[in-house]
Amino acid sequence: MHYDVIIIGAGPAGSAAASALAREGRSVLVLEKEIHPRHKSCGGGLSARLLPFLDADLKELIEREIRRIVFRLRQKEVSSSSVDPVAYLVMRPRFDAYLVEKARKAGAEIRENAPMRDWCEIPDGVEVHHRAGRDTASFLIGADGATSRVARKLHPLWKKHLAFAVEAEAPMRSREETVWIDLAVPRGYGWIFPKTSGAAIGIADFKSKVEKPQGLYRDFLKRHPLLSDEGSIAPNGATIPIYRRASPPLAQGRVLLVGDAGGLVDPLFGEGIFYAIRSGQLAAQAVVAALTGGDGVRSYDRAVRTAFYPDFETAGRMAKWIYAFPGLFLEAIRRHPGAMDLYLGVLRGERSYGQFWREVQWAFLQKWIPFKNTAG
Incomplete structure (x- = not known):
């Protein structure tokens, strides 16, 4: 036919x-x-x-409306909240x-x-x-x-550049309404996305050359007390075709x-x-x-x-910096929470990545470079 x-x-x-x-x-x-x-x-x-x-x-x-994101690196955490849902x-x-x-x-x-x-x-x-x-x-x-x-x-x-992920639907010990992003995963991140019963959890390695992803996944589970016993979780592997170039x-x-x-x-x-x-x-x-x-x-x-x-292209440049220096990224958003507020605007559709990056650069310049009035 x-x-x-x-x-x-x-x-x-x-x-x-x-x-x-x-x-x-x-x-x-x-x-x-x-x-x-x-x-x-x-x-x-x-x-x-x-x-x-x-x-x-x-x-x-919809199982959950997300208004808060927590970035975590070992024992340090920085959160950002939004009045309107971001996800x-x-x-x-x-x-x-x-x-x-x-x-x-x-x-x-x-x-x-x-x-x-x-x-x-x-x-x-x-x-x-x-x-x-x-x-x-x-x-x-x-x-x-x-x-x-x-x-x-x-x-x-x-x-294509194929990143590797390990994920599962897992029980949780609390009724969290927050998305957690774990930056301790080398060259990538871990996530906890709460659902009505449990959560979607996982890790992603964006360099795609990790030798023991299951080990990274188990380490991720141990770092988060919100998650229940890992023995009840059966993870699955997946490939993600991350954009690298046109x-x-x-x-x-x-x-x-x-x-x-x-x-x-x-x-x-x-x-x-x-x-x-x-x-x-x-x-x-x-x-x-x-x-x-x-x-x-x-x-x-x-x-x-x-x-x-x-x-x-803009997101790719940000990713290189964030995953190479997660500690600096966490400290930067701790000192400058307005930058994360701008990023949440990207998720809400209020601005593009390009607009976000220009606004962040301008905000940092205003804060760190003193204005010199040369008139007169």
Whole structure:
């Protein structure tokens, strides 16, 4: 059968693209290798800036509204609070299944337990082979995650920077309403994201060369008295395609890459869901324009480079400094709490990373460099 678009993967990026396309009246087939709801290694944090891009009934899935973040390095802690929520915490199986159902109700055809086997470009479209046979489409969207098969075939020489994470859903000894960020993890951080029953916890190594991640994870558990007995916790491993430098084109020919498949993950704290959903929506806009005789799907690549890459570059520079000198970072935000207030504004969608960095630099200059009046 022929469709306007075939999407590989029904995570947040694929489901967001499918919903946007179906709502525009386009025929959409989504091929998903698993069956929802399914486990996903992820803390389940949604920055507050994402909510305007989702339906209002998402609030039924929210487990915690986060207004306080604590940064910790061994025995030192610095916290920052916000009147308005800076993040919302969800359970990923429920959240992803919710997005899939949204796409289905919008009119997209969702085939689960249907992994893609191969794809190729044909005149005026693409042909996709899968477990049940083959289908064709005018465009293909690769939303199949960090190790995307679509991306590997589109750009065989592209090597993403894959960070490594270990995570679990764990019981807690208290009803914490605070997100904890542990900077004692070498070249990365640990996290505690409280949920209705327990918490999402884990560590991430952004250099991707750690030899014994399970040991780092056990050390992390021992440092936090809030967490219950580690014997009840079964951790899972995951790879995170952290942005390091501009990728090859994310739209080439009739193929587009979104979310983790496009390496669209914030290099500071590994936020991926916001960029997954927004890239899926941007890809859908480009495909709709191309189907109606517009500029073609290359407009998607330009949109991503304009909307995301400048922030990724700034976040990457911040990450290098923070993870190399976590003690200095903690002392800096202790002495200058206003800097963290500005960063929370990024999570709320009030400013970009670039605006944040310029404001922080200006604030520091005003504090440390005396103004000399040379007039007269």
